[in-house]
Amino acid sequence: xxxxxxxxxCPNCGGPLRxxxxxxxxxxxxxxxxxxxxxxxxFYAEKDAAASQALNELEQQLDTNPEEIKTxxxxxxxxxxxxMRVYSCPSCGAQIxxxxxxxxxxxxxxxxxxxxxxxxxxxxxxxxCIPFKLxxxxxxxxxxxxxxxxxxxxxxxxxxxxxEEIKGVYVPFWLYDGDVDADVSYYxxxxxxxxxxxxxxTRTDHYKLIRNGSVSFVRIPVDGSSKxxxxxxxxxxxxxxSELKPFSTAYMPGxxxxxxxxxxxxxxxxxxxxxxxxxxxxxxxxxxxxxxxSVASSRFRLSNGRVRYAFLPVWVLxxxxxxxxxxxxxxxxxxxxxxxxxxxxxxxxxxxxxxxAAIFAVGYAVLTFM
Amino acid sequence: MKRxxxxxxxxxxxxxxxxxxxxxxxxxxxxxxxxxxxxETEAWGDMEERAMGLSLEYKCxxxxxxxxxxxxxxxxxxxxxxxxxxxxxxNDLGYGADRDALLLLIDTSKxxxxxxxxxxxxxxxxxxxALSEIDPSIAxxxxxxxxxxxxxxxxxxxxxxxxxxxxNGKAYGYTAEENDPEPVRDPDAMITDCVYDYxxxxxxxxxxxxxxxxxYLSELYEFGVYIYVVNDxxxxxxxxxxxxxxxxxxxxQGFGYGSxxxxxxxxxxxxxxxxxxxxxxxxKGYYAFTDYGLYELEEYFLPDFxxxxxxxxxxxxxTYCDYLLDLAEKGTPLDYDPSGENDPTYPSGEDTPSxxxxxxxxxxxxxxxxxxxLIICLIYRGKMKTAGIKTQAxxxxxxxxxxxxxxxxxxxxxTTSRTRVHSESSSxxxxxxxxxxxxxxxxxxxxxxxxxxx
Numbered sequence: 001x002x003x004x005x006x007x008x009x010c011p012n013c014g015g016p017l018r019x020x021x022x023x024x025x026x027x028x029x030x031x032x033x034x035x036x037x038x039x040x041x042x043f044y045a046e047k048d049a050a051a052s053q054a055l056n057e058l059e060q061q062l063d064t065n066p067e068e069i070k071t072x073x074x075x076x077x078x079x080x081x082x083x084m085r086v087y088s089c090p091s092c093g094a095q096i097x098x099x100x101x102x103x104x105x106x107x108x109x110x111x112x113x114x115x116x117x118x119x120x121x122x123x124x125x126x127x128x129c130i131p132f133k134l135x136x137x138x139x140x141x142x143x144x145x146x147x148x149x150x151x152x153x154x155x156x157x158x159x160x161x162x163x164e165e166i167k168g169v170y171v172p173f174w175l176y177d178g179d180v181d182a183d184v185s186y187y188x189x190x191x192x193x194x195x196x197x198x199x200x201x202t203r204t205d206h207y208k209l210i211r212n213g214s215v216s217f218v219r220i221p222v223d224g225s226s227k228x229x230x231x232x233x234x235x236x237x238x239x240x241x242s243e244l245k246p247f248s249t250a251y252m253p254g255x256x257x258x259x260x261x262x263x264x265x266x267x268x269x270x271x272x273x274x275x276x277x278x279x280x281x282x283x284x285x286x287x288x289x290x291x292x293x294s295v296a297s298s299r300f301r302l303s304n305g306r307v308r309y310a311f312l313p314v315w316v317l318x319x320x321x322x323x324x325x326x327x328x329x330x331x332x333x334x335x336x337x338x339x340x341x342x343x344x345x346x347x348x349x350x351x352x353x354x355x356x357a358a359i360f361a362v363g364y365a366v367l368t369f370m
Numbered sequence: 371m372k373r374x375x376x377x378x379x380x381x382x383x384x385x386x387x388x389x390x391x392x393x394x395x396x397x398x399x400x401x402x403x404x405x406x407x408x409x410e411t412e413a414w415g416d417m418e419e420r421a422m423g424l425s426l427e428y429k430c431x432x433x434x435x436x437x438x439x440x441x442x443x444x445x446x447x448x449x450x451x452x453x454x455x456x457x458x459x460x461n462d463l464g465y466g467a468d469r470d471a472l473l474l475l476i477d478t479s480k481x482x483x484x485x486x487x488x489x490x491x492x493x494x495x496x497x498x499x500a501l502s503e504i505d506p507s508i509a510x511x512x513x514x515x516x517x518x519x520x521x522x523x524x525x526x527x528x529x530x531x532x533x534x535x536x537x538n539g540k541a542y543g544y545t546a547e548e549n550d551p552e553p554v555r556d557p558d559a560m561i562t563d564c565v566y567d568y569x570x571x572x573x574x575x576x577x578x579x580x581x582x583x584x585x586y587l588s589e590l591y592e593f594g595v596y597i598y599v600v601n602d603x604x605x606x607x608x609x610x611x612x613x614x615x616x617x618x619x620x621x622x623q624g625f626g627y628g629s630x631x632x633x634x635x636x637x638x639x640x641x642x643x644x645x646x647x648x649x650x651x652x653x654k655g656y657y658a659f660t661d662y663g664l665y666e667l668e669e670y671f672l673p674d675f676x677x678x679x680x681x682x683x684x685x686x687x688x689t690y691c692d693y694l695l696d697l698a699e700k701g702t703p704l705d706y707d708p709s710g711e712n713d714p715t716y717p718s719g720e721d722t723p724s725x726x727x728x729x730x731x732x733x734x735x736x737x738x739x740x741x742x743x744l745i746i747c748l749i750y751r752g753k754m755k756t757a758g759i760k761t762q763a764x765x766x767x768x769x770x771x772x773x774x775x776x777x778x779x780x781x782x783x784x785t786t787s788r789t790r791v792h793s794e795s796s797s798x799x800x801x802x803x804x805x806x807x808x809x810x811x812x813x814x815x816x817x818x819x820x821x822x823x824x
Contacts (some may be wrong), residue, residue, distance in 0.1 A: 197643055
């Protein structure tokens with residue numbers, strides 16, 4: 001069983017450090033000291049040397065490439081066969097049992113943030129991460145704002161339901177770069193009509209349109225976690241990549257994190273599908289001026305492909321109402337919150353009838369008095 | 371103020387049926403109508419003041435109308451000069467009872483201009499000679515976009531023509547023989563023929579018989595009754611609809627009884643495509659030939675024409691005209707409702723809009739209301755479910771990341787289809803009933819009527 005669990009302790013008092021999304025530094029809750037991720041990394045560099053050495057040896061045994069994620073949509077990493085792992089908390093010594101993919105968590109006994117260093121090293125080391133910019137309070141406020149203006153939301157839902165769990169999670173994402181070479185042909189028609197006696201004559205000119213071009217994409221994100229719903233992860237896009245930072249475990253304390261369990265090869269079809277559809281749209285946008293345009297044939301070819309591994313910040317909020325779970329997710333960087341709300345059938349029907357009656361009344365008045 | 375007024379005028383001009391200015395007023399409230407909203411407010415005020423001053427001083431309306439596309443305001447969409455006069459007439463612009471008026475019509479979209487005139491003085495002032503010598507800077511100013519200069523030149527020209535008329539006792543360049551091709555009319559008598567057969571479908575004897583009967587009716591009721599037959603109405607007046615050719619013939623041939631109202635009715639037939647049109651003048655024409663009466667008249671003669679019985683059809687036409695005119699003489703025109711609830715006399719010269727019953731309103735409104743309401747509700751419901759898979763990656767296209775290498779549009783072939791149009795008219799209005807006929811309703815500046823097929 002691996003026991004490579006570490007946590008960052010305050011160099012001043014030994015208390016646990018956590019990453020503050022507001023200040024973008026590591027903060028000690030006991031003595032109030034603040035450290036930048038770089039300061040903490042440097043401080044622990046020497047201390048972690050032995051552990052790093054051990055990890056390097058382990059990676060060599062696993063025959064993984066210690067450098068960055070390979071290009072050409074390839075990613076290689078070792079997969080463990082067992083699902084659960086037991087770690088020893090470096091603060092209190094308690095046994096922590098968690099998922100094999102868990103990379104950052106907190107000790108259920110002493111509450112100190114803990115990092116499973118093995119899940120951040122070697123082939124599992126992310127290239128980038130975007131630190132959390134919004135805290136838990138912002139997520140709660142965003143959820144309450146999300147309820148506003150939802151006229152079909154049952155009143156009891158907002159009154160009775162309580163947030164059961166709020167988690168700040170660094171979700172593993174694959175970021176795909178690449179060019180799509182598109183070769184598309186269309187059938188197009190242009191018609192005009194005129195009257196000849198009792199007959200309406202319509203002349204239709206038929207065209208074949210050829211469009212050949214290429215579209216470059218940068219960092220199409222696809223989440224590499226099977227635990228996170230794909231529709232939620234897609235809907236909270238986009239992230240602001242200008243704030244991407246080289247990965248450091250110093251950003252992790254205080255949040256949860258899992259290493260990827262869907263590899264880049266498995267995620268690739270989702271990225272290529274989106275890229276192809278956008279490429280087709282870009283080609284079709286150049287076919288204006290016709291009455292009708294339909295695709296006759298299309299071919300797409302990927303080139304210059306490259307994939308990067310990144311941890312992106314997501315707040316996960318779950319509520320329960322009438323024995324049904326409702327999940328909401330918020331982009332931890334931009335604050336975009338999404339989720340599906342229950343619809344009150346009574347409110348829906350009442351609103352439908354009310355609007356219909358109002359339109360009917362106005363229409364009736366117009367027809368009567370015009 | 372100016373913007374609001376121009377908007378109001380646009381609504382008035384677009385309104386169908388047209389809303390007339392009070393005919394009893396000496397002059398309309400404004401002279402410069404900037405529907406295109408291109409004039410500066412100050413410039414508009416100066417022009418308005420000057421045009422109104424000329425109008426009141428010389429007792430002839432001087433108008434400038436700027437439209438963003440004159441075709442939308444008249445059915446003379448291929449003749450801007452005709453459109454100019456038509457717009458004057460439709461909106462009852464002009465001075466005094468004769469509605470004397472001169473108009474500069476500017477199409478700001480095409481940067482073209484045309485002149486129009488109404489009333490005896492207006493048409494005399496804008497005679498062919500005067501128009502041929504009018505300041506060319508008006509047209510050039512319009513074409514170059516210098517509208518202020520063009521309108522100013524127009525007002526100068528109007529002033530010049532007014533002064534010449536005042537000093538010489540007649541309009542510049544006006545001679546009745548040259549400028550009024552229509553015969554001088556005896557105001558109390560019919561001076562034109564009543565039956566015209568340019569298609570040669572009647573024998574000489576038949577034409578004489580019909581002419582005698584039509585003239586007899588015209589004199590008896592002091593109301594012109596006409597028949598006009600051509601092979602192709604487009605030879606007379608090019609238009610999408612035969613009715614406009616019918617109106618054109620009536621208005622340009624000096625038809626009608628009396629000089630004031632030129633009362634009358636005309637049956638126009640275009641034999642090549644078996645088109646027909648009926649036209650009756652406002653006032654007495656609408657009183658005697660109500661919309662219902664006109665429909666009944668057509669029902670009376672159309673069966674003969676469908677059997678190619680031309681002479682029989684024309685006889686029936688004249689017989690039924692006699693019947694309807696007689697009813698009108700007695701004060702009970704066909705479809706006349708003494709209660710006034712469904713007044714068929716149409717004193718304004720326009721068709722009365724049909725009223726829908728409660729059931730008809732429900733049939734129209736209920737599904738529409740339900741569909742609109744459902745769409746609104748579904749939009750709000752969609753906001754309740756925001757999680758969803760993204761299918762495109764447009765957010766991640768690199769800057770200048772779209773490069774086109776080959777863009778070709780290759781013409782391959784053409785196909786042509788012909789579909790018989792079963793509706794016998796363009797159905798801009800009108801109705802049909804079981805065993806009846808279909809027609810389009812039309813109304814013009816001096817009359818209205820129907821068109822259809824036989």
